Amino acid sequence: MDLTVRQMDAEEFQRQRQEVLGQWQTGKDVFFEEAVAYQKSLPKSKIFAEKLAEGKEKGITYAQPRAGVALISEHIELLRFLQDEGGADFLPSTIDSYTRQNRYTEAQAGIEESAMIGRSMLNGFPAVNHGVAACRQVVESVQVPVQVRHGTPDARLLAEITIAGGFTDYEGGGISYNIPYSKDVSIESTIKYWQYVDRLIGLYEEQGVKINREPFGPLTGTLVPPAISHAVAVIEGILAVAQGVRSLTLGYGQCGNLIQDVAALHTLPVLAEEYLAKLGLPKVMITTVFHQWMGGFPQDEAKAFGVISWGAVTAALGKASKVIVKTPHEALGIPTKEANAAGIRTTKQILTMLKDQSLPMTPELALEEDMILAETRAILDRVLELGEGDAAVGTVRAFQAGVIDVPFAPSRYNAGKILPARDTTGAVRLLDFGNIPFDETIKEFHRERIAQRGRDEDRDPSFQMVIDDIYAIGKGMLVGRPR
Numbered sequence: 001m002d003l004t005v006r007q008m009d010a011e012e013f014q015r016q017r018q019e020v021l022g023q024w025q026t027g028k029d030v031f032f033e034e035a036v037a038y039q040k041s042l043p044k045s046k047i048f049a050e051k052l053a054e055g056k057e058k059g060i061t062y063a064q065p066r067a068g069v070a071l072i073s074e075h076i077e078l079l080r081f082l083q084d085e086g087g088a089d090f091l092p093s094t095i096d097s098y099t100r101q102n103r104y105t106e107a108q109a110g111i112e113e114s115a116m117i118g119r120s121m122l123n124g125f126p127a128v129n130h131g132v133a134a135c136r137q138v139v140e141s142v143q144v145p146v147q148v149r150h151g152t153p154d155a156r157l158l159a160e161i162t163i164a165g166g167f168t169d170y171e172g173g174g175i176s177y178n179i180p181y182s183k184d185v186s187i188e189s190t191i192k193y194w195q196y197v198d199r200l201i202g203l204y205e206e207q208g209v210k211i212n213r214e215p216f217g218p219l220t221g222t223l224v225p226p227a228i229s230h231a232v233a234v235i236e237g238i239l240a241v242a243q244g245v246r247s248l249t250l251g252y253g254q255c256g257n258l259i260q261d262v263a264a265l266h267t268l269p270v271l272a273e274e275y276l277a278k279l280g281l282p283k284v285m286i287t288t289v290f291h292q293w294m295g296g297f298p299q300d301e302a303k304a305f306g307v308i309s310w311g312a313v314t315a316a317l318g319k320a321s322k323v324i325v326k327t328p329h330e331a332l333g334i335p336t337k338e339a340n341a342a343g344i345r346t347t348k349q350i351l352t353m354l355k356d357q358s359l360p361m362t363p364e365l366a367l368e369e370d371m372i373l374a375e376t377r378a379i380l381d382r383v384l385e386l387g388e389g390d391a392a393v394g395t396v397r398a399f400q401a402g403v404i405d406v407p408f409a410p411s412r413y414n415a416g417k418i419l420p421a422r423d424t425t426g427a428v429r430l431l432d433f434g435n436i437p438f439d440e441t442i443k444e445f446h447r448e449r450i451a452q453r454g455r456d457e458d459r460d461p462s463f464q465m466v467i468d469d470i471y472a473i474g475k476g477m478l479v480g481r482p483r
Protein backbone atom coordinates (compact mmCIF):
# COMPACT_ATOMS: atom_id res chain seq x y z
CA MET A 1 0.00 0.00 0.00
CA ASP A 2 1.84 3.18 -1.19
CA LEU A 3 -0.86 5.27 0.44
CA THR A 4 0.44 8.01 2.72
CA VAL A 5 -0.99 11.01 4.53
CA ARG A 6 2.01 13.06 3.38
CA GLN A 7 1.49 15.88 0.90
CA MET A 8 1.36 14.70 -2.72
CA ASP A 9 4.49 15.75 -4.63
CA ALA A 10 4.27 18.09 -7.59
CA GLU A 11 5.28 15.45 -10.14
CA GLU A 12 2.55 13.05 -9.03
CA PHE A 13 -0.03 15.85 -9.01
CA GLN A 14 0.91 16.99 -12.53
CA ARG A 15 0.95 13.39 -13.79
CA GLN A 16 -2.60 12.87 -12.56
CA ARG A 17 -3.68 16.31 -13.78
CA GLN A 18 -2.94 15.49 -17.42
CA GLU A 19 -5.11 12.38 -17.10
CA VAL A 20 -7.89 14.13 -15.16
CA LEU A 21 -8.28 17.10 -17.52
CA GLY A 22 -8.53 14.66 -20.42
CA GLN A 23 -11.48 12.77 -18.95
CA TRP A 24 -14.03 15.03 -20.65
CA GLN A 25 -13.69 17.73 -23.34
CA THR A 26 -14.49 20.55 -20.92
CA GLY A 27 -11.26 19.81 -19.07
CA LYS A 28 -9.37 21.58 -21.86
CA ASP A 29 -10.78 24.93 -20.64
CA VAL A 30 -9.08 24.71 -17.23
CA PHE A 31 -5.94 26.83 -16.90
CA PHE A 32 -4.66 27.10 -13.34
CA GLU A 33 -3.10 30.58 -13.49
CA GLU A 34 -6.15 32.00 -15.28
CA ALA A 35 -8.43 30.31 -12.75
CA VAL A 36 -6.46 31.76 -9.84
CA ALA A 37 -6.89 35.22 -11.37
CA TYR A 38 -10.62 34.62 -11.79
CA GLN A 39 -11.01 33.42 -8.20
CA LYS A 40 -9.11 36.51 -7.02
CA SER A 41 -11.43 38.74 -9.05
CA LEU A 42 -14.44 37.53 -7.05
CA PRO A 43 -15.82 39.97 -4.47
CA LYS A 44 -15.30 39.02 -0.80
CA SER A 45 -19.08 38.51 -0.54
CA LYS A 46 -18.72 35.43 -2.76
CA ILE A 47 -15.90 33.78 -0.85
CA PHE A 48 -17.36 31.01 1.31
CA ALA A 49 -14.49 31.04 3.85
CA GLU A 50 -14.80 34.82 4.32
CA LYS A 51 -18.52 34.68 5.02
CA LEU A 52 -18.06 31.68 7.33
CA ALA A 53 -15.36 33.61 9.23
CA GLU A 54 -17.69 36.60 9.58
CA GLY A 55 -20.48 34.35 10.85
CA LYS A 56 -18.16 32.66 13.33
CA GLU A 57 -17.10 36.07 14.59
CA LYS A 58 -20.69 37.29 14.98
CA GLY A 59 -22.17 33.98 16.21
CA ILE A 60 -24.48 33.66 13.20
CA THR A 61 -25.93 30.31 12.12
CA TYR A 62 -26.36 30.45 8.35
CA ALA A 63 -28.91 28.51 6.29
CA GLN A 64 -28.10 26.69 3.05
CA PRO A 65 -30.34 24.54 0.82
CA ARG A 66 -29.48 21.77 -1.60
CA ALA A 67 -30.51 22.43 -5.21
CA GLY A 68 -29.55 21.50 -8.75
CA VAL A 69 -31.21 21.06 -12.14
CA ALA A 70 -29.97 20.02 -15.56
CA LEU A 71 -29.89 23.23 -17.61
CA ILE A 72 -27.86 26.36 -16.93
CA SER A 73 -30.61 28.98 -17.20
CA GLU A 74 -33.06 26.93 -15.11
CA HIS A 75 -30.34 26.28 -12.53
CA ILE A 76 -29.61 30.01 -12.29
CA GLU A 77 -33.34 30.77 -11.98
CA LEU A 78 -33.58 28.18 -9.20
CA LEU A 79 -30.61 29.55 -7.24
CA ARG A 80 -31.81 33.14 -7.62
CA PHE A 81 -35.24 32.09 -6.31
CA LEU A 82 -33.71 30.36 -3.27
CA GLN A 83 -31.57 33.42 -2.61
CA ASP A 84 -34.33 36.00 -3.08
CA GLU A 85 -37.48 34.14 -1.97
CA GLY A 86 -35.83 31.70 0.42
CA GLY A 87 -33.23 33.98 1.93
CA ALA A 88 -30.45 31.42 1.49
CA ASP A 89 -27.20 32.67 3.06
CA PHE A 90 -25.20 30.25 0.94
CA LEU A 91 -26.15 28.53 -2.30
CA PRO A 92 -25.35 25.03 -3.53
CA SER A 93 -25.05 23.39 -6.84
CA THR A 94 -26.11 19.85 -6.15
CA ILE A 95 -24.50 17.71 -8.82
CA ASP A 96 -26.44 14.98 -10.69
CA SER A 97 -25.90 11.28 -10.14
CA TYR A 98 -24.36 10.56 -13.54
CA THR A 99 -21.66 13.16 -12.98
CA ARG A 100 -21.05 11.73 -9.51
CA GLN A 101 -20.21 8.41 -11.19
CA ASN A 102 -18.07 10.08 -13.89
CA ARG A 103 -20.65 9.03 -16.49
CA TYR A 104 -20.43 12.23 -18.53
CA THR A 105 -21.87 10.68 -21.69
CA GLU A 106 -25.13 9.93 -19.90
CA ALA A 107 -25.07 13.36 -18.29
CA GLN A 108 -24.79 14.85 -21.77
CA ALA A 109 -27.81 12.82 -22.90
CA GLY A 110 -29.69 14.06 -19.85
CA ILE A 111 -28.92 17.66 -20.78
CA GLU A 112 -30.18 17.17 -24.32
CA GLU A 113 -33.31 15.34 -23.13
CA SER A 114 -34.03 18.11 -20.59
CA ALA A 115 -33.74 20.76 -23.31
CA MET A 116 -36.08 18.76 -25.54
CA ILE A 117 -38.69 17.96 -22.89
CA GLY A 118 -38.53 21.32 -21.10
CA ARG A 119 -37.89 20.03 -17.61
CA SER A 120 -34.90 18.67 -15.69
CA MET A 121 -34.26 15.05 -16.54
CA LEU A 122 -31.24 15.00 -14.20
CA ASN A 123 -31.34 15.11 -10.41
CA GLY A 124 -28.72 17.82 -10.25
CA PHE A 125 -26.47 20.26 -12.12
CA PRO A 126 -24.05 18.48 -14.50
CA ALA A 127 -21.17 20.90 -13.93
CA VAL A 128 -18.50 18.91 -15.79
CA ASN A 129 -20.50 18.79 -19.01
CA HIS A 130 -21.50 22.46 -18.77
CA GLY A 131 -17.87 23.47 -18.11
CA VAL A 132 -15.95 26.38 -16.64
CA ALA A 133 -17.70 29.27 -18.41
CA ALA A 134 -21.13 27.96 -17.41
CA CYS A 135 -20.03 27.65 -13.77
CA ARG A 136 -18.82 31.24 -13.88
CA GLN A 137 -22.19 32.28 -15.32
CA VAL A 138 -23.89 30.63 -12.33
CA VAL A 139 -21.54 32.24 -9.81
CA GLU A 140 -21.93 35.68 -11.44
CA SER A 141 -25.73 35.39 -11.46
CA VAL A 142 -26.12 35.30 -7.67
CA GLN A 143 -24.92 37.45 -4.76
CA VAL A 144 -23.88 34.83 -2.19
CA PRO A 145 -21.09 32.19 -2.15
CA VAL A 146 -21.80 28.97 -4.07
CA GLN A 147 -20.71 25.48 -3.01
CA VAL A 148 -20.42 22.19 -4.92
CA ARG A 149 -22.55 19.54 -3.18
CA HIS A 150 -22.44 16.01 -4.56
CA GLY A 151 -21.39 12.45 -3.67
CA THR A 152 -18.51 11.68 -5.98
CA PRO A 153 -15.91 9.02 -5.20
CA ASP A 154 -13.58 10.27 -7.98
CA ALA A 155 -14.24 14.00 -7.72
CA ARG A 156 -11.04 15.23 -9.36
CA LEU A 157 -12.35 16.60 -12.68
CA LEU A 158 -15.46 18.04 -10.99
CA ALA A 159 -13.16 19.94 -8.61
CA GLU A 160 -10.93 21.24 -11.41
CA ILE A 161 -13.88 22.60 -13.39
CA THR A 162 -16.03 23.99 -10.58
CA ILE A 163 -13.16 25.70 -8.73
CA ALA A 164 -11.88 27.21 -11.97
CA GLY A 165 -15.53 28.14 -12.42
CA GLY A 166 -15.64 30.27 -9.28
CA PHE A 167 -17.20 27.96 -6.70
CA THR A 168 -15.50 28.67 -3.36
CA ASP A 169 -16.45 25.59 -1.35
CA TYR A 170 -16.24 21.89 -2.12
CA GLU A 171 -18.11 19.20 -0.18
CA GLY A 172 -17.05 15.61 0.36
CA GLY A 173 -14.14 13.35 1.16
CA GLY A 174 -12.45 10.07 0.39
CA ILE A 175 -14.38 8.25 3.12
CA SER A 176 -17.65 10.18 3.34
CA TYR A 177 -18.22 10.07 -0.43
CA ASN A 178 -17.30 6.41 -0.68
CA ILE A 179 -18.76 4.41 2.20
CA PRO A 180 -22.36 5.73 1.94
CA TYR A 181 -22.29 6.08 -1.86
CA SER A 182 -20.47 3.10 -3.31
CA LYS A 183 -20.64 -0.66 -3.04
CA ASP A 184 -17.34 -1.75 -4.48
CA VAL A 185 -14.83 1.12 -4.57
CA SER A 186 -11.78 0.69 -2.34
CA ILE A 187 -11.22 3.21 0.44
CA GLU A 188 -7.56 3.47 -0.56
CA SER A 189 -8.55 4.58 -4.07
CA THR A 190 -11.01 7.23 -2.95
CA ILE A 191 -8.66 8.58 -0.29
CA LYS A 192 -6.09 9.02 -3.07
CA TYR A 193 -8.61 10.67 -5.40
CA TRP A 194 -9.52 13.12 -2.65
CA GLN A 195 -5.89 13.80 -1.81
CA TYR A 196 -5.66 15.12 -5.37
CA VAL A 197 -8.72 17.33 -4.77
CA ASP A 198 -7.27 18.63 -1.53
CA ARG A 199 -3.83 19.15 -3.08
CA LEU A 200 -5.46 21.18 -5.90
CA ILE A 201 -7.14 23.32 -3.26
CA GLY A 202 -3.83 23.56 -1.42
CA LEU A 203 -2.25 24.94 -4.60
CA TYR A 204 -5.03 27.55 -4.85
CA GLU A 205 -4.49 28.42 -1.17
CA GLU A 206 -0.75 28.90 -1.84
CA GLN A 207 -1.78 31.48 -4.47
CA GLY A 208 -3.94 33.29 -1.91
CA VAL A 209 -7.26 31.80 -3.03
CA LYS A 210 -9.44 30.57 -0.16
CA ILE A 211 -11.44 27.42 -0.92
CA ASN A 212 -13.38 25.88 1.97
CA ARG A 213 -13.72 22.12 2.33
CA GLU A 214 -16.72 20.40 3.90
CA PRO A 215 -16.42 16.67 4.63
CA PHE A 216 -19.84 15.00 4.40
CA GLY A 217 -20.78 14.50 8.04
CA PRO A 218 -24.04 12.51 7.95
CA LEU A 219 -22.61 9.47 6.07
CA THR A 220 -25.57 7.10 5.65
CA GLY A 221 -27.82 9.52 7.53
CA THR A 222 -29.42 6.62 9.39
CA LEU A 223 -28.84 6.44 13.13
CA VAL A 224 -25.10 7.17 12.80
CA PRO A 225 -23.76 7.64 16.35
CA PRO A 226 -21.92 10.98 16.84
CA ALA A 227 -18.56 9.34 17.62
CA ILE A 228 -18.53 7.49 14.30
CA SER A 229 -19.38 10.49 12.13
CA HIS A 230 -16.99 12.65 14.17
CA ALA A 231 -14.15 10.17 13.68
CA VAL A 232 -14.66 10.26 9.91
CA ALA A 233 -15.01 14.06 9.85
CA VAL A 234 -11.81 14.58 11.83
CA ILE A 235 -9.86 12.11 9.69
CA GLU A 236 -11.05 13.81 6.47
CA GLY A 237 -10.04 17.13 8.02
CA ILE A 238 -6.57 15.74 8.75
CA LEU A 239 -6.20 14.34 5.22
CA ALA A 240 -7.29 17.67 3.72
CA VAL A 241 -5.05 19.88 5.86
CA ALA A 242 -2.09 17.61 5.12
CA GLN A 243 -2.59 18.47 1.42
CA GLY A 244 -2.78 22.23 2.04
CA VAL A 245 -6.46 22.91 2.80
CA ARG A 246 -6.73 25.79 5.27
CA SER A 247 -10.49 26.19 5.82
CA LEU A 248 -12.73 23.34 7.01
CA THR A 249 -16.42 23.02 7.74
CA LEU A 250 -16.93 19.77 9.65
CA GLY A 251 -20.35 18.23 9.41
CA TYR A 252 -22.76 16.26 11.56
CA GLY A 253 -26.16 14.83 10.75
CA GLN A 254 -29.00 15.43 13.22
CA CYS A 255 -29.90 12.36 15.30
CA GLY A 256 -32.93 13.95 16.97
CA ASN A 257 -32.23 14.08 20.73
CA LEU A 258 -31.46 17.75 21.45
CA ILE A 259 -28.88 17.18 24.20
CA GLN A 260 -26.94 14.60 22.19
CA ASP A 261 -26.99 16.73 19.03
CA VAL A 262 -25.87 19.89 20.82
CA ALA A 263 -23.11 17.86 22.52
CA ALA A 264 -22.09 16.63 19.07
CA LEU A 265 -21.88 20.19 17.74
CA HIS A 266 -19.82 21.35 20.74
CA THR A 267 -17.33 18.48 20.57
CA LEU A 268 -16.67 18.25 16.82
CA PRO A 269 -14.42 21.33 16.49
CA VAL A 270 -12.72 20.49 19.80
CA LEU A 271 -11.74 17.05 18.50
CA ALA A 272 -10.60 18.43 15.14
CA GLU A 273 -8.32 21.02 16.72
CA GLU A 274 -7.00 18.42 19.20
CA TYR A 275 -6.00 15.90 16.53
CA LEU A 276 -4.67 18.43 14.02
CA ALA A 277 -2.41 19.72 16.80
CA LYS A 278 -1.48 16.20 17.92
CA LEU A 279 -0.28 15.46 14.38
CA GLY A 280 1.64 18.72 14.12
CA LEU A 281 -0.59 20.04 11.34
CA PRO A 282 -1.15 23.80 10.92
CA LYS A 283 -4.02 25.62 12.58
CA VAL A 284 -6.88 26.17 10.14
CA MET A 285 -10.28 27.85 10.27
CA ILE A 286 -12.79 25.31 11.56
CA THR A 287 -16.56 25.79 11.34
CA THR A 288 -19.43 23.34 11.72
CA VAL A 289 -22.40 22.35 9.59
CA PHE A 290 -25.51 20.68 10.99
CA HIS A 291 -27.65 18.66 8.56
CA GLN A 292 -31.35 18.65 9.33
CA TRP A 293 -32.70 15.10 9.73
CA MET A 294 -31.29 12.94 6.95
CA GLY A 295 -33.51 9.90 7.46
CA GLY A 296 -37.06 9.16 6.32
CA PHE A 297 -39.50 12.10 6.37
CA PRO A 298 -43.27 12.30 6.82
CA GLN A 299 -45.15 12.79 3.54
CA ASP A 300 -47.52 15.27 5.15
CA GLU A 301 -46.01 18.72 4.52
CA ALA A 302 -47.08 20.17 7.87
CA LYS A 303 -45.35 17.31 9.69
CA ALA A 304 -42.31 17.74 7.43
CA PHE A 305 -42.11 21.37 8.51
CA GLY A 306 -42.12 20.09 12.08
CA VAL A 307 -39.06 17.95 11.38
CA ILE A 308 -37.36 20.86 9.56
CA SER A 309 -38.10 23.14 12.51
CA TRP A 310 -36.65 20.68 15.00
CA GLY A 311 -33.44 20.63 13.00
CA ALA A 312 -33.41 24.43 12.89
CA VAL A 313 -33.89 24.66 16.67
CA THR A 314 -31.03 22.23 17.29
CA ALA A 315 -28.70 24.08 14.91
CA ALA A 316 -29.55 27.39 16.61
CA LEU A 317 -29.17 26.15 20.19
CA GLY A 318 -26.03 24.21 19.25
CA LYS A 319 -24.57 27.33 17.62
CA ALA A 320 -23.73 25.52 14.38
CA SER A 321 -21.97 27.75 11.84
CA LYS A 322 -24.33 26.54 9.11
CA VAL A 323 -27.42 24.36 8.81
CA ILE A 324 -28.32 22.40 5.67
CA VAL A 325 -32.04 22.76 5.10
CA LYS A 326 -34.56 20.08 4.16
CA THR A 327 -37.80 20.72 2.32
CA PRO A 328 -41.43 19.65 2.78
CA HIS A 329 -41.01 17.56 -0.38
CA GLU A 330 -38.30 15.39 1.19
CA ALA A 331 -40.52 12.30 1.23
CA LEU A 332 -41.57 12.91 -2.40
CA GLY A 333 -38.34 13.59 -4.36
CA ILE A 334 -36.58 16.59 -5.85
CA PRO A 335 -38.37 19.62 -4.34
CA THR A 336 -39.97 22.41 -6.32
CA LYS A 337 -38.20 25.74 -5.93
CA GLU A 338 -41.19 26.96 -3.90
CA ALA A 339 -40.98 24.05 -1.43
CA ASN A 340 -37.22 24.47 -1.21
CA ALA A 341 -37.57 28.19 -0.45
CA ALA A 342 -40.24 27.44 2.17
CA GLY A 343 -37.88 25.10 3.99
CA ILE A 344 -35.29 27.87 4.13
CA ARG A 345 -37.79 30.47 5.37
CA THR A 346 -39.03 28.11 8.09
CA THR A 347 -35.44 27.49 9.15
CA LYS A 348 -34.45 31.15 9.15
CA GLN A 349 -37.51 32.12 11.17
CA ILE A 350 -36.31 29.76 13.90
CA LEU A 351 -32.64 30.76 13.60
CA THR A 352 -33.57 34.42 13.97
CA MET A 353 -35.93 33.85 16.89
CA LEU A 354 -33.40 31.68 18.76
CA LYS A 355 -30.17 33.55 17.96
CA ASP A 356 -30.03 35.04 21.50
CA GLN A 357 -30.58 31.71 23.23
CA SER A 358 -28.33 28.71 23.83
CA LEU A 359 -28.58 25.49 25.76
CA PRO A 360 -27.25 25.84 29.34
CA MET A 361 -24.51 23.43 30.41
CA THR A 362 -26.37 20.81 32.47
CA PRO A 363 -25.02 17.54 33.91
CA GLU A 364 -26.81 15.68 31.10
CA LEU A 365 -25.18 17.84 28.41
CA ALA A 366 -21.77 17.55 30.07
CA LEU A 367 -22.14 13.75 30.24
CA GLU A 368 -23.07 13.52 26.55
CA GLU A 369 -20.08 15.68 25.62
CA ASP A 370 -17.75 13.54 27.73
CA MET A 371 -19.10 10.35 26.14
CA ILE A 372 -18.67 11.67 22.59
CA LEU A 373 -15.14 12.87 23.36
CA ALA A 374 -14.13 9.54 24.94
CA GLU A 375 -15.73 7.45 22.18
CA THR A 376 -14.28 9.47 19.31
CA ARG A 377 -10.80 9.52 20.89
CA ALA A 378 -10.96 5.74 21.33
CA ILE A 379 -11.62 5.33 17.61
CA LEU A 380 -9.12 7.95 16.40
CA ASP A 381 -6.32 6.71 18.68
CA ARG A 382 -6.78 3.18 17.34
CA VAL A 383 -6.80 4.47 13.76
CA LEU A 384 -3.45 6.22 14.34
CA GLU A 385 -2.09 3.12 16.07
CA LEU A 386 -3.10 0.92 13.11
CA GLY A 387 -1.50 3.41 10.74
CA GLU A 388 1.63 3.77 12.87
CA GLY A 389 0.88 7.50 12.96
CA ASP A 390 -0.34 7.75 9.37
CA ALA A 391 -4.06 8.65 9.34
CA ALA A 392 -4.53 7.57 5.72
CA VAL A 393 -3.03 4.13 6.17
CA GLY A 394 -4.71 3.83 9.56
CA THR A 395 -8.12 4.56 8.04
CA VAL A 396 -7.87 1.77 5.48
CA ARG A 397 -6.77 -0.67 8.18
CA ALA A 398 -9.44 0.61 10.59
CA PHE A 399 -12.21 -0.21 8.11
CA GLN A 400 -10.65 -3.63 7.47
CA ALA A 401 -10.70 -4.25 11.22
CA GLY A 402 -14.15 -2.77 11.81
CA VAL A 403 -12.64 -0.10 14.07
CA ILE A 404 -14.55 2.41 11.95
CA ASP A 405 -17.92 0.93 11.03
CA VAL A 406 -20.75 3.00 9.54
CA PRO A 407 -24.28 1.68 10.13
CA PHE A 408 -26.28 0.71 7.02
CA ALA A 409 -23.44 1.52 4.58
CA PRO A 410 -23.61 -0.21 1.16
CA SER A 411 -19.83 -0.48 0.81
CA ARG A 412 -18.35 -3.96 1.00
CA TYR A 413 -15.32 -2.32 2.61
CA ASN A 414 -17.45 -1.46 5.62
CA ALA A 415 -17.70 -4.21 8.27
CA GLY A 416 -21.38 -3.54 8.98
CA LYS A 417 -21.19 -5.28 12.35
CA ILE A 418 -22.47 -2.47 14.56
CA LEU A 419 -26.13 -1.92 15.27
CA PRO A 420 -27.46 1.43 16.54
CA ALA A 421 -30.76 1.97 18.30
CA ARG A 422 -32.31 4.88 20.14
CA ASP A 423 -32.49 4.90 23.92
CA THR A 424 -35.69 5.88 25.67
CA THR A 425 -34.93 9.62 25.20
CA GLY A 426 -34.21 9.19 21.50
CA ALA A 427 -30.42 9.48 21.79
CA VAL A 428 -28.61 7.12 19.42
CA ARG A 429 -26.73 4.34 21.21
CA LEU A 430 -25.14 1.06 20.12
CA LEU A 431 -27.00 -2.21 20.55
CA ASP A 432 -24.13 -4.14 18.96
CA PHE A 433 -20.59 -2.72 19.08
CA GLY A 434 -18.98 -4.83 16.38
CA ASN A 435 -15.23 -4.17 16.61
CA ILE A 436 -15.53 -0.52 17.64
CA PRO A 437 -12.77 -0.05 20.28
CA PHE A 438 -14.96 1.13 23.17
CA ASP A 439 -14.00 0.17 26.73
CA GLU A 440 -16.40 -1.49 29.16
CA THR A 441 -17.40 1.81 30.78
CA ILE A 442 -18.57 3.18 27.45
CA LYS A 443 -20.30 -0.09 26.50
CA GLU A 444 -22.09 -0.26 29.84
CA PHE A 445 -23.38 3.29 29.33
CA HIS A 446 -24.93 2.28 26.01
CA ARG A 447 -26.31 -1.02 27.32
CA GLU A 448 -27.96 0.61 30.34
CA ARG A 449 -29.61 3.37 28.30
CA ILE A 450 -31.05 0.84 25.87
CA ALA A 451 -32.08 -1.51 28.71
CA GLN A 452 -34.05 1.38 30.20
CA ARG A 453 -35.94 1.68 26.90
CA GLY A 454 -36.64 -2.04 27.00
CA ARG A 455 -38.15 -1.66 30.46
CA ASP A 456 -40.20 1.37 29.34
CA GLU A 457 -41.51 -0.54 26.32
CA ASP A 458 -41.83 -3.87 28.09
CA ARG A 459 -39.74 -5.64 25.44
CA ASP A 460 -36.20 -6.95 25.20
CA PRO A 461 -33.75 -4.76 23.27
CA SER A 462 -33.57 -6.24 19.79
CA PHE A 463 -33.18 -5.55 16.09
CA GLN A 464 -36.90 -4.76 16.07
CA MET A 465 -36.10 -1.53 17.93
CA VAL A 466 -33.72 -0.58 15.10
CA ILE A 467 -36.37 -1.19 12.48
CA ASP A 468 -38.95 0.74 14.49
CA ASP A 469 -36.49 3.65 14.84
CA ILE A 470 -35.78 3.78 11.11
CA TYR A 471 -39.48 4.31 10.33
CA ALA A 472 -40.29 6.36 13.44
CA ILE A 473 -39.89 9.93 12.14
CA GLY A 474 -41.79 9.16 8.97
CA LYS A 475 -44.58 8.01 11.27
CA GLY A 476 -44.46 11.17 13.38
CA MET A 477 -42.38 9.85 16.28
CA LEU A 478 -38.70 10.00 17.25
CA VAL A 479 -38.31 6.78 19.24
CA GLY A 480 -39.78 3.80 17.42
CA ARG A 481 -42.15 2.75 20.19
CA PRO A 482 -44.04 -0.53 19.67
CA ARG A 483 -47.70 -0.20 18.75
Ligand SMILES: CCC[C@H]1O[C@@H](n2cnc3c(N)ncnc32)[C@H](O)[C@@H]1O
Nearest residue numbers: 066067068069094123124330334335
Ligand atom coordinates in the same frame (compact mmCIF):
# COMPACT_ATOMS: atom_id res chain seq x y z
C1 LIG B 1 -27.10 13.43 0.87
C2 LIG B 1 -28.10 14.45 0.46
C3 LIG B 1 -29.53 13.92 0.40
C4 LIG B 1 -30.47 15.08 0.30
O1 LIG B 1 -30.22 15.81 -0.90
C5 LIG B 1 -31.45 16.23 -1.42
N1 LIG B 1 -31.28 16.46 -2.84
C6 LIG B 1 -30.64 15.65 -3.71
N2 LIG B 1 -30.65 16.19 -4.93
C7 LIG B 1 -31.32 17.39 -4.84
C8 LIG B 1 -31.65 18.42 -5.75
N3 LIG B 1 -31.30 18.32 -7.04
N4 LIG B 1 -32.33 19.50 -5.30
C9 LIG B 1 -32.67 19.58 -4.00
N5 LIG B 1 -32.38 18.64 -3.07
C10 LIG B 1 -31.72 17.56 -3.51
C11 LIG B 1 -32.39 15.09 -1.10
O2 LIG B 1 -33.73 15.52 -1.11
C12 LIG B 1 -31.94 14.70 0.26
O3 LIG B 1 -32.60 15.51 1.20
